[in-house]
Amino acid sequence: MRNVKESLTDQLGLPPAQGEEEHLSLALANSAIALTGGHAVDFLGTPAQANHWLTERGLAPVDAGMREMCATQLRSLREQIRSLFAARSEGLAALPAAVRAVNDAMTRVPTAPLLQWDDKTGPYRSTPHRTTAIVDHALATLAADAADLLTGPDAVRLTACGSAPCNRYLLRHGRRHWCSTRCGDRARAARAYARRTASP
Structure with a gap:
């Protein structure tokens, strides 16, 4: 299994944002990245x-057999979690649909084979398809982590990267509001350029 840090660095030259290694939901929120x-x-x-x-x-195992429906569910949860992170970091009210989505994901993993009913053969018990079970477990884990982050002591440190157009979230460390050195350098360069062009 490749290291997460190596994977991001290989693909973008961008390390994980502060807090991603402790909170899977933060990594999920940052799995779609806006670039310059x-x-x-x-x-x-x-x-x-x-x-x-x-x-x-x-x-998930390497051979989980994901289908488009599975990837869509994961992307949908990502957007709901991003919405909640934005509300928390900006001090706004959360969208009820986002709260519902996280709660639904946390409670969708059955603890026993579920009762089903076929009109012709009658009642029976069944377990979900292997891939569905894997995805449901992953969604529940990610949603629970988001709930823990939003209600735990790290919530006050949750912030959006302060360097446009970056859209990643991070756990602020000190006064740092950037997800990476690259974003910090870009923000400082933009401020310096604005000062130079504003001066007569």
Whole structure:
């Protein structure tokens, strides 16, 4: 299994944002990254990419057999978690749909074979398809981590990267509001340029 830090560095030259290694939900929120020049990268863009992302974090085996529906569920949870992170870091009210989505994900893993009913053969018990079970477990784990982050002591440190166009979230360390050295350098350069052009 490749190291998460090596994977991001290999692909973008961008290390994980502060807090991603402790909070899987933060890594999920940052799995779609806005880059300069209007470019973006989505680590969950295809079922294979979603499977790889989950595998790197120990949430799915390499051969989980992800389908587009699975990747869509993961991307959807990501957007709901991003919405909650934005609300928390900006001191705004959360969207009820985002709260519901996180709660639904946390409670979707059955603890026993569920009762089903077929009109012709009658009642029976069944377990979910292997891939569905893997995805449901991953979604529940990510949602629970988001709930823990939002309600725990790290919540006050949650912030968005202060260097446009970056859209990543991080846990602020001291006064640092950037997810990486690269974003910090870009923000400082932009401020210096603004000062130079504003002076007569």
